[in-house]
Amino acid sequence: MTIESISPAQARILVAQGAALIDIRERDEYARENIEQAHLLSLSAIENGDRLGPFDPFDTVIFHCQSGARTAQNAQKLVDAVAPAKVFLLEGGLNAWKKDGQEIHADKSQPLPLMRQVQIAAGSLVLAGVILGxxxxxxxxxxxxxxxxxxxxxxxxGFCGMARLLEKMPWNQR
Known part of the structure; x- marks a missing residue:
């Protein structure tokens, strides 16, 4: 089954016509910035069996992530999660939505997504180790x-001790 990718402009038209827009990023990413019309159903929740719906064959569902990579890599899981609805993937994800000039809801008071915090911490520690070495x-x-x-x-x-540690930091307790 081929799953069609659509542009942000096409997605906006479909959403205005009643299509469901589903964000598959994690809760911390969604809290920091999201498309206001999007419902959160993270990929990890889908993998744990969570579903939205029920959907019928006449329903349209558009999935998006940050860049489009996660939706493309997990397209079959996404289709299965909303079957028998018609599924589209937002080409370029949230980044393309913003680049196209579409509105988003941003809350910069929310902490950075956990994986970005891990990347910053790990990169800083490696760099410090090299410089000090x-x-x-x-x-x-x-x-x-x-x-x-x-x-x-x-x-x-699949277990990241640094992520678990950062998760417990005060700035991530909201």
Whole structure:
């Protein structure tokens, strides 16, 4: 089954005609910025069996994420989650929606998405380890190695200790 991608302008027309717009990003990403007409049904929730609906064959559902990559990679899961509705993917996701000049709801008081926090923390620790390793003592290179090993473990196992730690930080407790 081929799933059609549509532009933000086409999506806006379909939403005005009654199509459901579903954001598959995680709750923290949605809280920071979202399309006001979009319902949140994160990919992790879909994978856990959560559904919206029921839908019938005459319904239209448009899925979007941040850039369009997650929706494209998980297209079949998304179709299955709203079957038998007609499914479209928003080409370029939220980024394309904004670039097209469409309105979004943004709450910059919300913390950065957790994965961005992990990237910032891991990158900072690796950079600090390298700088300190060259300038102070070679033992600091172990910091970079430790962070690299943690990222490798997270990629293989699906468990990210740094993300779990950052999740408990005060700025993420809302």
């Amino acid at each position: 060259f300038s102070i003592h070679q033992g600091f290179f172990l910091l970079s190695g430790f962070v690299g090993a943690g990222l490798l473990f997270a990629g293989i196992s």
